[in-house]
Amino acid sequence: MIRYAKLLAELLRLSWRLHPLPTAGLLALRLATVPTTPAMALALRAAVDGIVHRDPGTAAAGAAVAVIAYAVGMYLRSLADTLEVMIGDRIGTLHIRRHIEEHLARLDGLEHLERTDLLDRITVLRGAGWRLNHAPWQAVAAGCDALRLGLLLLLLAAVTPWLLLLLGFAAAPLWFDQRGQRSIVDAETRTAEAFRLQRHLFNLATAAAGGKELRVSGAGPEIARRQRQAWEAAVDGRFRARLRAAAWSVAGWTLYTAGFATGLVLLIDRTAHGQATAGDLVLAVTVAVTLRNAVQETLFAVSHTTSGRTVVEPLLWLRDYVATSRSTGRRTPPATLRAGITLDRVAFTYPGTGRPALDDFSCHLPAGAVVAVVGEYGSGKTTLVKLLTKLYPPDRGRIEVDGVDLADLATTEWRARISAAFQDFGRFHIPFGETVGIGDLTHLHDTGRITDAVHAADARPLVDRLPDGLDTQLGRQFDGVDLSEGQWQRTALARASMRTDPLLFVLDEPTASLDAPSEHHIFRRYLVRARELAARTGAITVIVSHRFSTVTGADHILVLHQGRLVERGTHDELLAAGGRYANLYNIQATAYRRPASDVPMM
Numbered sequence: 001m002i003r004y005a006k007l008l009a010e011l012l013r014l015s016w017r018l019h020p021l022p023t024a025g026l027l028a029l030r031l032a033t034v035p036t037t038p039a040m041a042l043a044l045r046a047a048v049d050g051i052v053h054r055d056p057g058t059a060a061a062g063a064a065v066a067v068i069a070y071a072v073g074m075y076l077r078s079l080a081d082t083l084e085v086m087i088g089d090r091i092g093t094l095h096i097r098r099h100i101e102e103h104l105a106r107l108d109g110l111e112h113l114e115r116t117d118l119l120d121r122i123t124v125l126r127g128a129g130w131r132l133n134h135a136p137w138q139a140v141a142a143g144c145d146a147l148r149l150g151l152l153l154l155l156l157a158a159v160t161p162w163l164l165l166l167l168g169f170a171a172a173p174l175w176f177d178q179r180g181q182r183s184i185v186d187a188e189t190r191t192a193e194a195f196r197l198q199r200h201l202f203n204l205a206t207a208a209a210g211g212k213e214l215r216v217s218g219a220g221p222e223i224a225r226r227q228r229q230a231w232e233a234a235v236d237g238r239f240r241a242r243l244r245a246a247a248w249s250v251a252g253w254t255l256y257t258a259g260f261a262t263g264l265v266l267l268i269d270r271t272a273h274g275q276a277t278a279g280d281l282v283l284a285v286t287v288a289v290t291l292r293n294a295v296q297e298t299l300f301a302v303s304h305t306t307s308g309r310t311v312v313e314p315l316l317w318l319r320d321y322v323a324t325s326r327s328t329g330r331r332t333p334p335a336t337l338r339a340g341i342t343l344d345r346v347a348f349t350y351p352g353t354g355r356p357a358l359d360d361f362s363c364h365l366p367a368g369a370v371v372a373v374v375g376e377y378g379s380g381k382t383t384l385v386k387l388l389t390k391l392y393p394p395d396r397g398r399i400e401v402d403g404v405d406l407a408d409l410a411t412t413e414w415r416a417r418i419s420a421a422f423q424d425f426g427r428f429h430i431p432f433g434e435t436v437g438i439g440d441l442t443h444l445h446d447t448g449r450i451t452d453a454v455h456a457a458d459a460r461p462l463v464d465r466l467p468d469g470l471d472t473q474l475g476r477q478f479d480g481v482d483l484s485e486g487q488w489q490r491t492a493l494a495r496a497s498m499r500t501d502p503l504l505f506v507l508d509e510p511t512a513s514l515d516a517p518s519e520h521h522i523f524r525r526y527l528v529r530a531r532e533l534a535a536r537t538g539a540i541t542v543i544v545s546h547r548f549s550t551v552t553g554a555d556h557i558l559v560l561h562q563g564r565l566v567e568r569g570t571h572d573e574l575l576a577a578g579g580r581y582a583n584l585y586n587i588q589a590t591a592y593r594r595p596a597s598d599v600p601m602m
Contacts (some may be wrong), residue, residue, distance in 0.1 A: 008136040015091055015136075022087055026137070029080035030144045036073030038151040040066045041286045042058065049279035076230075084137050100315065103322050108411045110391045112321070115351050120192035121314040152287050159284045160270060169259025176252030180245025187241030196233035201227035239313050327390065327411040331404060337503050337538030339402050341388065346397035348387060357383040359563045361397070365556070368534035370541045371552035374581065375560035381544045382423070384560070387506050388542065389418055401503075419502040423494035423509035423544075429475025430465060435491055439498030451500060456529055457494035458522055462487055493522065497529070505533055506540040542578035548585040557581065 047062030065209055067159075104112075104122070112118045205223045228349050264285065271281045346361040358380045363369050373381045386392050386398060390411050399406040399471045406414070419439070428435040436453055437444040450470060452461055466472040466481060475479030483491065495508055507526060523543075530541035552571040559567035559574070559581045574581040 008139050011136040015087055016177035018091060022083055026080055027081045029076050030140055033073055033076045034144050034148045035070045037148055037290050038155055039284055040069035041155055044286050045279040045283035046283040049277055052278050076265050088134050103318050104453055106322050108327050111351060116193055121317055122195050123192040125399050126582050159280045168257045172255040173252035176248040183241045183244045187238045189239040190236040194230050198227055198230040202551035246366045293450050296489055329408045329410050331408045333409055333414050337402060340367040341365040342400045344398045346394045348394050358564050361565055365540050367538035369552045369555040370530045372543045372554035372557045373549060379560040380563040381560055382508055384504055390414060417503040419511045420506035421492050427488050429478050432472045432474055433470030434495045439495035453494045453497040456497035457554050458525060459494050460488040462490055501537050502539050505539050508544040548588050
């Protein structure tokens with residue numbers, strides 16, 4: 001709770017720093033509304049007593065003040081609400097959302113994108129900037145409402161101290177509502193996964209990428225059914241939580257109504273026996289009725305402040321997660337690799353899974369070498385790449401770069417010396433030149449460097465066919481050009497060629513979407529590039545592939561099976577050994593050589 005209050009205070013300071021005049025104005029308006037309701041109640045008492053005592057001047061003045069107090073209170077509250085929305089739009093949407101995005105961008109690894117429990121919290125934060133900025137102002141409103149509530153109670157005490165018992169009854173709705181709000185907060189977190197699934201299925205059904213397959217297969221209605229099912233499950237969970245909250249609220253207000261009725265009977269009796277004036281009776285009734293509204297407004301503000309915890313708590317978690325998950329390495333990578341990269345008994349298990357993705361993995365990748373990593377699907381090839389690029393730290397063992405623990409190297413600086421093309425490459429719907437240039441942001445608009453990278457990826461014919469060359473907008477949803485899967489992959493390969501001095505060059509299934517002639521041509525080009533990089537910086541090139549024909553020219557071949565290194569050597573050495581590599585290689589070679597007549601017909 002203390003951290004929650006500190007964050008609310010921090011958000012208020014942010015509002016003050018960015019927009020001091022509107023913030024000061026909103027605080028002043030909220031405070032100015034506090035005395036309007038008590039002033040109206042006192043004025044009504046004066047008006048009634050003036051009528052009873054046949055004092056037209058007092059009656060008229062009291063009525064006038066009551067009307068003015070009511071009108072000013074309404075006007076000030078309306079103005080304050082409008083100003084709060086304006087500040088919320090400016091700060092919540094722009095600054096706080098950017099704050100969330102910057103924290104997410106500072107995360108070094110991928111765990112928050114591959115664990116559902118972490119994704120649930122990030123889902124709650126999505127688009128939560130306005131709600132986060134709204135939370136501290138609701139706290140301010142709750143404080144002002146509580147202050148007005150205190151003044152009203154003082155007026156009741158002036159009539160008879162017994163009416164202060166209404167305070168206990170007034171607290172009942174607050175306490176019961178807190179119970180209900182907790183169930184709502186829990187439900188929002190609990191149903192975040194269902195909302196993520198619903199959004200995923202909706203995007204799947206409305207995106208062009210899967211449109212052909214869904215229509216040909218006739219799976220569209222099934223996707224729509226599952227999307228609707230996920231939506232109903234999420235909404236149903238939150239609806240039941242709100243029903244429970246409503247039941248708690250009804251119970252609280254029932255208690256308050258009972259207390260109010262008892263107090264009203266007591267006051268009528270005192271007035272009948274001459275122990276209170278008619279004005280006191282009107283004052284007490286007005287305050288008691290207003291007290292209900294004040295309690296309700298306080299309750300509303302407290303509820304919104306509490307519901308703000310739905311997004312505040314994930315933000316506090318995100319801050320802690322960023323602080324604890326960021327690498328503590330500070331050392332600078334070497335300018336040139338001398339010895340290479342050594343993995344010593346490395347083990348890694350993905351969070352939430354029981355089977356190690358890599359287990360007791362030891363090998364040395366010599367500086368300047370071209371290293372191929374092969375194995376069946378799920379053997380740990382991509383996991384090895386993730387560890388080398390510091391997307392995950394190993395659970396056990398060490399990875400050393402020229403004798404320095406990889407964990408001691410600054411993550412940003414190490415990644416600045418890596419070039420990589422991954423099998424799940426990005427499709428950036430921006431101008432073609434920029435989608436290549438972001439491979440090295442320091443040369444984002446360097447046409448010469450981009451052109452060289454395009455040439456390295458054998459993508460020059462692709463650029464020549466684009467209507468505006470490097471300036472062509474990609475993505476049909478932005479009135480641009482759509483690329484085929486193979487063309488997107490060439491773009492990713494070009495992006496991986498932007499850096500000219502990497503220490504580690506990773507090609508993770510880089511040609512899976514290309515035809516065989518293009519694949520062969522690309523690999524020849526990249527073997528030449530690997531030798532150039534080796535001569536320049538001692539760079540190690542790691543090629544991950546399930547096509548054994550593409551790795552025969554590698555200096556070293558690592559054969560993985562169920563997360564373990566089972567064989568290593570050159571292509572000829574591994575064939576001569578007659579082990580797993582030779583068996584898998586011969587299976588693929590036989591499949592390629594087999595004539596069509598040998599393929600069994602169904």
